[in-house]
Amino acid sequence: MNLIESYGLSLLGGALIGLSASLVLLTHGRVAGISGLFGGLFLPGYDARDFRLWFIGGLVAAGLLLSVAYPTAFASAAPPSFVVIVAAGLLVGVGTRLGGGCTSGHGICGLCRFSARSLIATVTFMGTGMLTVFVVRHVLGGSP
Amino acid sequence: MKSALSALGAGLVFGLGLGLSGMTQPAKVIGFLDVFGSWDPSLMFVMMGAILVHLGLTRWIRRRERPLLDTRFHLPTVTRIDTQLIAGSAVFGLGWGLGGFCPGPAIVTLGSGALSAFVFVGAMALGMVLQYVIRLPRESSSGAAERA
Secondary structure (H helix, E strand, O other), X not given: OOHHHHHHHHHHHHHHHHHHHHHHHHHXXXXXXXXXXXXXXXXXXXXXXXXXXXXXXXXXXXXXXXXXXXHHHHOOOOOXXXXXXXXXXXXXXXXXXXXXXXXXXXXXXXXXXXXXXXXXXXXXXHHHHHHHHXXXXXXXXXXX | OHHHHHHHHHHHHHHHHHHHHOOOOHHHHXXXXXXXXXXXXXXXXXXXXXXXXXXXXXXXXXXXXXXXXXXXXXXXXXXXXXXXXXXXXXXXXHHHHHHOOOHHHHHHHHOOOOHHHHHHHHHHHHHHHHHHHHHOOOOOOOOOOOOO
């Protein structure tokens, strides 16, 4: 895939994400923040479990469809090792709940509502994400 | 019924967007975060595309009194910028850079049957429960607010 195709697909994928987030807002009046929608499925005190379940079901169904029609989407599915995956998952779980959102809720929906909280969150997780990759790849010399 | 269908449809479109955009490829995500090495800027276009579409539509939608299938909007009301927000986001970024997965793409990857996605999503759920349990005694009253 050349550069233009890759950028174009990213732009198109992004537009679909924006479209979906708008749909969620228009029909259900909610923020399409995935960590919040997912956490609210099983953590106490959240409403709209049906909505959450169907939305998450749609995400998984998309994965099923993509694995048949566009397997490239999962061409590099496996991060380095079991231990790293578990550690990464735990950190993402704790971090998104503590910080109140992830790439979608803060990075897209929050920024579109001009939320200062979301701007700070986005700059922070982008920053520590870049720092982590820098340390792992260029200081420790690993290749995740 | 209408509500279930629209939620399923929105999830489907969101997931297809993530898959097409490259966000479900951890190696690509790590390449995007590798600004000090061989930086792959393509994922910047994901955010650009999403914001371009959502920014305009958000303003238009919020002029409505209420959403189509609910009695009111459920938008975050917290505006406080505190250590929780910053520490949480920092921890999230650490995990994101380590595994190349953020929540949405990991859940979409479940549909491909990849074992790594099941392990990641399981660990993520456990992390969310741990965070809930640990901070419950301190602020049980505001624990359930949607905060994004």
